[in-house]
Amino acid sequence: MRIAHSFLTIMPEKILPEAFVARIKGQRPDDADDFLRAISGDPWLSIRTNPFKPQESHLPVAMGDAVPWCSDGNYLNDRPLFTLIPQFHGGAFYVQEASSMSLSVALSVVTPLLPPHPTCLDLCAAPGGKATLLLSRIGQQGIVVANEVVRQRAWILRENIAKWGAPSAIVTNKKPDEIAASGVTFDLITVDAPCSGEGMFRKDQTAIDEWSPKAAADCATRQREILTSIWPALKTGGFLIYSTCTYNPDENERNVEWMVNELGAEIIKLHIPEGFGIETLQTSTGEAYAFYPHKVKGEGLFICLLRKVEDTIPQRPDTKKKGLQRIEIKESKQGTEYTNGLKVYLKGDELIGLPATLASAMTELTKALSPLMAGVPIGTVLKKNGTSVFTPAPELPLSAAFKSGSIPEVNLPEQQALKFLHGDSDLLLPDDAPDGWLVISHEGLRLGLVKVIGKRLNNYYPKEWRIKMNINR
Ligand code: SAM
Numbered sequence: 001m002r003i004a005h006s007f008l009t010i011m012p013e014k015i016l017p018e019a020f021v022a023r024i025k026g027q028r029p030d031d032a033d034d035f036l037r038a039i040s041g042d043p044w045l046s047i048r049t050n051p052f053k054p055q056e057s058h059l060p061v062a063m064g065d066a067v068p069w070c071s072d073g074n075y076l077n078d079r080p081l082f083t084l085i086p087q088f089h090g091g092a093f094y095v096q097e098a099s100s101m102s103l104s105v106a107l108s109v110v111t112p113l114l115p116p117h118p119t120c121l122d123l124c125a126a127p128g129g130k131a132t133l134l135l136s137r138i139g140q141q142g143i144v145v146a147n148e149v150v151r152q153r154a155w156i157l158r159e160n161i162a163k164w165g166a167p168s169a170i171v172t173n174k175k176p177d178e179i180a181a182s183g184v185t186f187d188l189i190t191v192d193a194p195c196s197g198e199g200m201f202r203k204d205q206t207a208i209d210e211w212s213p214k215a216a217a218d219c220a221t222r223q224r225e226i227l228t229s230i231w232p233a234l235k236t237g238g239f240l241i242y243s244t245c246t247y248n249p250d251e252n253e254r255n256v257e258w259m260v261n262e263l264g265a266e267i268i269k270l271h272i273p274e275g276f277g278i279e280t281l282q283t284s285t286g287e288a289y290a291f292y293p294h295k296v297k298g299e300g301l302f303i304c305l306l307r308k309v310e311d312t313i314p315q316r317p318d319t320k321k322k323g324l325q326r327i328e329i330k331e332s333k334q335g336t337e338y339t340n341g342l343k344v345y346l347k348g349d350e351l352i353g354l355p356a357t358l359a360s361a362m363t364e365l366t367k368a369l370s371p372l373m374a375g376v377p378i379g380t381v382l383k384k385n386g387t388s389v390f391t392p393a394p395e396l397p398l399s400a401a402f403k404s405g406s407i408p409e410v411n412l413p414e415q416q417a418l419k420f421l422h423g424d425s426d427l428l429l430p431d432d433a434p435d436g437w438l439v440i441s442h443e444g445l446r447l448g449l450v451k452v453i454g455k456r457l458n459n460y461y462p463k464e465w466r467i468k469m470n471i472n473r
Pocket of ligand 1: 100123130148149150176222
C-alpha cells in the first residue's frame with residue numbers, strides 16, 4: 001500500500017521522504033549529506049558460498065573482493081543472470097547483501113559460548129539469508145529451526161533451506177507465541193525483525209514508497225511484541241541476536257535498551273576491527289553496531305547481541321488454548337541406505353533422516369512444532385498391490401548427507417542441466433545411463449531427480465522450483 005506523505009527533498013537521483021531526511025540530519029549532523037548521497041548510489045552485490053556443497057565445483061561468476069566480516073562472502077563486480085546458473089539452483093551459493101552477513105561476526109562471538117549441540121531458532125527467517133548463514137556456522141554441530149510466519153514465504157524458505165543441504169535444519173511456519181507455547185526452548189534465537197527498511201532505500205524503491213513516520217513507529221511497536229512473545233522460548237543464559245535493516249533508533253537502540261530494562265537481557269560486545277567501517281553505537285545499556293551506506297560496502301543494518309540473564313516473563317502461553325498439536329514420528333529401518341550418518345524416521349508416509357547425534361532433540365522439536373520440513377526428506381513408502389514402493393524425495397540428492405552412489409548419478413553439461421531445471425523431459429542422457437531413478441548433477445553438484453523407463457523420462461524437479469523463463473540464450 002502506498003502511504004501518502006511529502007516527498008520534497010530531491011537528492012541527485014533518489015527522492016527521499018522529507019521526514020526521513022530531516023531525521024537523518026538530526027541523527028548525523030556531521031555527515032548527513034554524505035550519508036544521503038550514498039543512498040542514491042549503486043547497491044553492492046555479493047554472494048556467500050555453501051560449505052555443505054562440493055567446493056571443487058567451479059562457480060561461473062567472477063568474484064570480486066572478499067566481504068571483510070564474512071569468511072565465505074564475496075562481492076561480485078558484475079550482476080550475472082542468476083536464474084541461468086545451475087549452481088545457483090543447486091545451493092552452491094546464496095545471493096546475500098553484504099551487511100546481512102554481519103551475523104557471521106555475532107556468531108563468531110556466540111558459538112564458543114553455546115553448549116556442544118545447541119538448538120537455535122531463526123524466528124523471522126524467510127527467504128533464508130541469515131538462516132543459511134546460521135547453518136553454515138552451526139549446522140555441523142547444532143540444530144537450526146528456520147521459522148517464517150507468512151505461509152507463502154515459509155515455502156520459499158523451505159526451498160532455500162532444502163537446497164542449502166544441511167541435515168540439521170527444521171523449517172516451520174509458526175507465530176512467535178505458538179513457538180513459545182509449544183514448550184520448546186532454544187540456546188540461541190536470531191530475530192531479524194520486520195522493520196521500516198530504511199537500509200534498503202538504495203536498492204529497493206518500494207521500501208521508500210512504503211515508508212512513513214507512522215509506519216516506522218508501528219514497526220517499533222510490532223518488534224517489541226515479537227520479542228515479548230518469543231522471550232519465554234529463550235533459555236535463561238541463552239543468546240538473542242537482534243537485527244533490523246533500518247536506521248531508525250526507535251526500532252534499534254531504543255528496542256535493545258527496552259530488552260535490557262524490561263525483559264532481563266544484557267548486551268554482549270562484539271569485537272569488530274575498525275577497518276571494517278562498521279559503527280559502534282553507544283546505547284544507555286551497552287554497544288550495538290550499525291552499517292551506514294557511506295561507510296561500508298553494503299546496505300543499512302543494525303545488529304546487537306544480547307543474553308538472557310533472568311526470566312522476567314515467567315508466564316508461558318497455554319499450549320492448549322493455542323491449539324498446538326503434537327505429531328507422531330517413529331524410527332524406521334527403511335530408507336537408511338540413501339544417507340550417511342542419519343537415523344531414519346517415519347512421519348506419516350514420509351521417511352525423514354535426522355543426524356544421529358541430534359536425533360533425540362530433533363524428534364522432540366518435530367513433534368512439538370509440526371514443521372514443513374525436518375532434517376532430510378528421504379522419500380515416501382506407499383503400498384501398491386501389496387508391495388512397498390519407495391519414491392525418493394526431490395530434496396534427497398541436495399542434502400550433504402546423501403550417500404553418493406545410492407542412486408545412480410549423471411552429470412549433465414550446462415544447457416542440459418538448465419533444461420532439467422526448466423522441467424523438460426527431453427534431456428540428452430549418456431547412452432549408458434541406466435533405467436530407473438537417476439540423480440542429475442552439473443559440475444559435480446547434485447540438482448535433483450529423474451526417472452527413466454525405456455525411452456520415457458519423467459522429470460521430478462518440483463514444479464514450484466522450476467525455471468520459468470526461456471532458457472535458450
Ligand atoms: N532473515 C531473513 C533473511 O535473512 O533472509 C529476512 C527476514 S525479513 C527482514 C523479516 C521477516 O519477518 C519477513 O519474512 C516477515 O514475513 C516476517 N514477519 C512479519 N511479521 C512478523 C511477525 N509478527 N512475527 C514474526 N515474523 C514476522
